[in-house]
Amino acid sequence: MSGILVDKGLTRQDRLVLQxxxxxxxxxxxxxxxxxxxxxxxxxxxxxxxxxxxxTLKALNDPAGALFHPTIFTSTELHNxxxxxxxxxWLLRPLVRTARSVLRVETxxxxxxxxxLYFCTSVPSAAFLYWNFSYVxxxxxxxxxxxxxxxxxxxxxxxxxxxxxxxxxxxxLDAAFPYITDPLMGHSWNSYYYHHVKHHHxxxxxxxxLSSTMRYQRDNFVHFLCxxxxxxxxxxxxxxxxxxxxxxxxxAAKAALWxxxxxxxxWHLYTLNAKATLVAFILPLLGxxxxxxxxxxxxxxxxxxxxxxxxxxxxxxLIDSNRHCFNDGYHTSHHLNPLxxxxxxxxxxxxxxxxxxxxxxxxxxxxxxxxxxxRLLLKDYRTLAECMVPIGSQxxxxxxxxxxxxxxxxxxxxxxxxxxxx
Numbered sequence: 001m002s003g004i005l006v007d008k009g010l011t012r013q014d015r016l017v018l019q020x021x022x023x024x025x026x027x028x029x030x031x032x033x034x035x036x037x038x039x040x041x042x043x044x045x046x047x048x049x050x051x052x053x054x055x056t057l058k059a060l061n062d063p064a065g066a067l068f069h070p071t072i073f074t075s076t077e078l079h080n081x082x083x084x085x086x087x088x089x090w091l092l093r094p095l096v097r098t099a100r101s102v103l104r105v106e107t108x109x110x111x112x113x114x115x116x117l118y119f120c121t122s123v124p125s126a127a128f129l130y131w132n133f134s135y136v137x138x139x140x141x142x143x144x145x146x147x148x149x150x151x152x153x154x155x156x157x158x159x160x161x162x163x164x165x166x167x168x169x170x171x172x173l174d175a176a177f178p179y180i181t182d183p184l185m186g187h188s189w190n191s192y193y194y195h196h197v198k199h200h201h202x203x204x205x206x207x208x209x210l211s212s213t214m215r216y217q218r219d220n221f222v223h224f225l226c227x228x229x230x231x232x233x234x235x236x237x238x239x240x241x242x243x244x245x246x247x248x249x250x251x252a253a254k255a256a257l258w259x260x261x262x263x264x265x266x267w268h269l270y271t272l273n274a275k276a277t278l279v280a281f282i283l284p285l286l287g288x289x290x291x292x293x294x295x296x297x298x299x300x301x302x303x304x305x306x307x308x309x310x311x312x313x314x315x316x317x318l319i320d321s322n323r324h325c326f327n328d329g330y331h332t333s334h335h336l337n338p339l340x341x342x343x344x345x346x347x348x349x350x351x352x353x354x355x356x357x358x359x360x361x362x363x364x365x366x367x368x369x370x371x372x373x374x375r376l377l378l379k380d381y382r383t384l385a386e387c388m389v390p391i392g393s394q395x396x397x398x399x400x401x402x403x404x405x406x407x408x409x410x411x412x413x414x415x416x417x418x419x420x421x422x
Contacts (some may be wrong), residue, residue, distance in 0.1 A: 004365060004389055010320050011078055013057060013327075013346040018319045018365060020053045020350060021389050028051040028395045029148050050350065057347045063106055070100060071110040071343070072149060074269045074324045108341050111155055111165045115177065122148065130278040136277045138279040145185065149291070152185045153192075154325040161338050183281050186288025188262040195239055196257040198248075201338050205300045205314045207418045208245075210238050211293075214308060214418065216411035218375045228293040231278050236260065236288075291370075298372035300333050302362050302409035305417060311335040312359035313409075317349065321368040321387060329368075332361055355394030362409070365389050381406050 004022040007014055017328055025045055038204075059067040069078040083092060099112040125141050156178065159165050166174040179189060195210075211231065216223040224384035230238070236259045243252035266285075269277040304313035318329030328334070330345035333352075340348060349356070356363070364372070367387045375384050385402035388394070397405065 002348060003386070007320055007366075009323070010329045011323055013059055013060060013343075014320050014322055016056060017350060018052050018064070018348050018389070020353075021120065021363070023049060023318070025390060025395055032396065052278070054347065054350050057350060061107065061343050061347065068108065070096060070107050070264050072096060072113060074110060076395060077335035101168055104162070104167055104340055106225065108158075108165060109340075111158075114151065114155055115181075115237065118152065118181050118184070119177075123180065126184055126276075126280040129280050132274050133275045133279075138275070141279055142283060146287065149288055151324050151326075153187070153288070153292075155160050156182070156192060157196070157328065158326060158342055159164070162341070172402075183262070184284065186190065186284035186286075188259055188285065190254070190258040191235075191239075191262075194251065195235070195259070197338075198251055198255075199239065199242060201335070204309070204311070205303070206309060208242070210235070210242055211296050211300075213297060213300045213371070214303055214413040217412040218297065218303075219379050219381075219407075220412075221377045222413070223296060224373070224377060227297065228290065231293050232289055236263070277416050294373050295369045301376055302406065303413075304360065304409055305411060305413065308413070310359060312356060312361040316362045316364060317356075318368060318372075319363065328343065331369075332356070357394075359392075361391065362406075363389040363391055377408065 004018060004025065006018045006022065010018065024046065027043065031043070056067070059065045060069075062068050072078055073081070081092075096109050100106040100108040103109065103112065121144065125137075125144065129141060155165070159174075159178070164174040165230060166173065166378050166391070178187075182189060187308075200209060202213055203212070203213070207214060213227065216227050218224075236256075239259070240252040240256040243249070243255060266277065266281055269281065300315055302316055304310065307313050314331045315335050317332050321329040326342040327345040328342075330349055333340060333345040333348045336352075337348070364384070364387045367375070368383075372384070375381075380398070381403040384406055385399050388406075389403055390397060390402070394402070394405070
């Protein structure tokens, strides 16, 4: 047994990837028993399997191919959606056809569906809070927004990296809608772009990255509180100062003006209607920022002391945490190429699997970034070790060796360590 469970609820791409990795584990262990092989190697069957998996993954993304289906809903694939004929013919197909024509990447029908969802629910709900506030409506609104925030944030993750999600014919609309929806989902205006694209991906979790985990012991709750607290209370100041240190004066000014401008707008809205502003904007802002820090800690908790600058050794891959987050689980792939379209991550992973293995990359299943953080703060390395999908030489590790391996990657970097690795 490989110890890898392939959940039926996974996306088709994730099932293919996980089945491929599970087959590798079974093959390597069987060959070791039969041939005494100490290091994993590839036989003809494994190479054929990799080629077949890669070909299928590519075909699923090819609009001209028979296997292609655009992503319409996060909860299920199109081929699993069994609608009555009249609804499929007169509602779904025209909607999909129209959506594909207005998108920058025609696979992304799901993003149009989500924009329609937000503008038909979040926007009118927030407006109604200002018109006629009630506590029941306020609680329901917060619950609804909590279910939206994660998927919305990862949709905007694609937006800020790829310069939009709509066709260039609709560039004005593409640029305008975030100023309405971002604040409702907890984002201050443009802060995600400046912090994530212009700062985090430039520094890549290195010593100058304000969201770097290197200076912290990643299984220490007090260290996590210091990490999250600094972002929570000081990012309005830290980010402009970072840009000033890098002599990027224009970015410093823009980051400060947009962040402080949103705070001023919040204050004005609060004076007009305190309760509605608290529910519609302030609580989502506080909640999302806490979530971002919990997630980022999990994404970058495992950093190799010998090669902290390696994307393979400072980020991780989660195979089955992708249905509702546009493949954000393939975080190493994203750091290797931030401009890679989200549906291409599984293709890239299988195509580069040997490199991931040789570089000592970490792959997990059955867990998400939030729970990675929780398990680390509980010092529950056993569960994390059991969630590992071993690749390369990791396949032959015992569970105790996996635990020690993971602990080695969560150790705090001293200033001397950082200077030595610069």
